[in-house]
Amino acid sequence: MITMQRISKMKNSVIFDLDGTLLNSLDDLADSTNYTLRTAGYPERTRDEVRRFVGNGIYKLIERAVPAGTDKAEIDKCFDIFCQNYKKNMANKTKPYPGITDMLKTLYENGFKLAIVTNKADFAAQELCGEMFGDYVKTVVGSVKERRNKPFPDNVLFAMEKMGSEKSETVYVGDSEVDVETAKNSGLSMIAVLWGYRSREVLEKAGAEKTAKDAEELKKMLLNLKK
Incomplete structure (x- = not known):
């Protein structure tokens, strides 16, 4: 059984999830999902339904949003519709x-190495993170065919290699049960945030031990780990 590492002192690297952790992207994801469903002639989904569907990448979002029993060829078609729409509309409300x-900014100025690892398509991750966080986050890893998505550790380990960081000095931050499992699979300690797409109950049931209620509390927790 893989267990999450307990947080110890002297961390100098932080890997963040993106959607639900750094960015509130739910409205744009829901809008593109429902555009896709309308275009394909399927019933639309509520915002709360889309909230439950996100976390495992765009393809899985579409797979969950279309009616049960939809065949793979149709899901692939819907995925393409979504991607084309989302490329043009991913920053409308996000x-x-x-x-x-x-x-x-504070973490960067205090010498932390920062990365973002997300199951969001890499084209979207690079554009959004570059525009919104590019001054402070130099390593952004999105979903690509060459590596498995979270909760597999592939992209986290790839980000750590790019940062030149060791597991013992790295902490992972995310908002979902997928992130808790990712941290476990990557051998990293983790802080779960409570403002994202999952409840405290879901996070604690998944095994989260440390939580932050807002960005200010998270900032203080991370700065304390570097002392």
């Missing part, structure tokens, strides 16, 4: 959660 930009 914005950082309160305090996130200040937190990243």
Whole structure:
């Protein structure tokens, strides 16, 4: 059984999840999902349904959003519709959660190496993160065919290699049960955030031990780990 590493002192690297952790992207994801469903002639989904569907990448989002029993060829077609629409509309309503930009700036100025690892398609991750966090986060790893998505550790380990960071000095931050499992699979300690797409109950049931209620509390927790 893989267990999550307990948080110890002297961390100098942080890997963040993106959607639900740094960015509130739910409205744009829901809008593109429902555009896709309308175009394909399927019933639309509520915002709360889309919230439950996100976390494992765009393809899985579409697979969950279409009616049960939809065949793979049709899911593939819907996935293509979504990607084309989302490319044009992914920044309409998406914005950082309160305090996130200040937190990243402070961590960067205090010598932390920062990375973002997300199951969001790499084209979207690079564009959004570059525009919103590019001054502070130099390593962004999105979903690509060459590596498995979270909760597999592939992209986390790839990011750590790019940063030149060791497991013992790295902490992972995310908002979902997928992130808790990712941290376990990667051998990293983790802090779960409570403002994202999953409840405290879901996170604690998944095994989260440390939580932060807002960006200010998370910033203080991370700075304390570097002392």
